[in-house]
C-alpha cells in the first residue's frame with residue numbers, strides 16, 4: 001500500500017482546514033503496521049480514506065499499484081464497537097457468512113469457510129449463538145472472523161481491543177498474531193496503547209495532529225513469535241516504549 005500526499009478536509013470544516021495534509025507512507029505486503037498519535041489527530045479518518053469510504057481531496061492511495069477509488073474488495077475492516085458492527089439478528093455463523101455474501105462467494109462454499117475461520121479465531125462452538133449471547137471479547141473475535149473469512153490481503157483495524165479488559169485484550173492480541181502468521185494479510189492497526197502497538201507491530205507509525213502527518217516511523221525488532229510476558233520485559237521493548245512516549249509527548 002502506497003499513500004502519497006494524502007489530504008482530506010471534512011465538508012464544512014472551519015476554514016476548510018484539512019484533518020490530514022500531505023501525508024505519505026507505505027506498507028509492505030504482509031507487514032503489520034500500528035498507527036499511534038494524539039487523540040483526535042485523524043487516525044480513524046485515515047483508515048476511512050484507506051478503506052475507500054472517504055475520497056481524498058488530494059493525493060492518492062495505491063494498493064498493488066492500483067489507485068483506490070472506492071471500497072476495495074480485497075480489504076477487511078474491524079471496528080472498535082463490536083456491538084454496533086455485528087448484526088444482532090443473525091447468528092455468529094451468519095454474521096461471518098455476511099463477509100462472504102458481500103464478497104460474492106457461492107452459498108455451497110460458505111459453510112466450510114465460516115467454520116475454518118471461527119476455529120482460527122478460537123470460537124469453535126458458537127455458530128448458533130447470537131452476538132448478544134456472547135462476551136465482548138467473543139464478539140470482537142467474531143468481528144475479526146467476519147473481516148478475515150474472505151481472506152482479504154489487507155486488514156484495517158480501528159482500536160479493536162480498546163474496550164476490553166487487559167486479560168481479554170492480551171488473548172485477542174495473541175489470537176490476532178496467530179491468524180496473521182497463518183493467513184499473512186497486510187495489517188494496519190490503530191491504537192491508543194503504545195504497549196499494544198509495540199507488542200503487535202513490525203513498525204509503529206506516529207502521527208501528529210492539526211493536520212495529521214507522519215512524524216516518526218519506528219521499526220520494532222523484537223523477535224517473533226512474541227510472548228506477552230517475555231516480550232514486554234525485554235530491554236528493547238522498554239526502550240521503544242520510552243521513545244514512542246517521548247515522541248508523542250513532544251507533539
Ligand SMILES: Nc1ncnc2c1ncn2[C@@H]1O[C@H](COP(=O)(O)OP(=O)(O)OP(=O)(O)O)[C@@H](O)[C@H]1O
Nearest residue numbers: 010011019037038039040041042043044045046192
Ligand atoms: N464526520 C465528521 N465530520 C466532521 N469532522 C469530523 C468527522 N469525523 C471526525 N471529525 C474530526 O476530524 C478530526 C479527526 O478525527 P478522527 O476520529 O479521525 O481522529 P482519531 O485520531 O481517530 O481520534 P481518537 O484518537 O479520539 O479516536 C477530529 O477533529 C474530529 O472532530
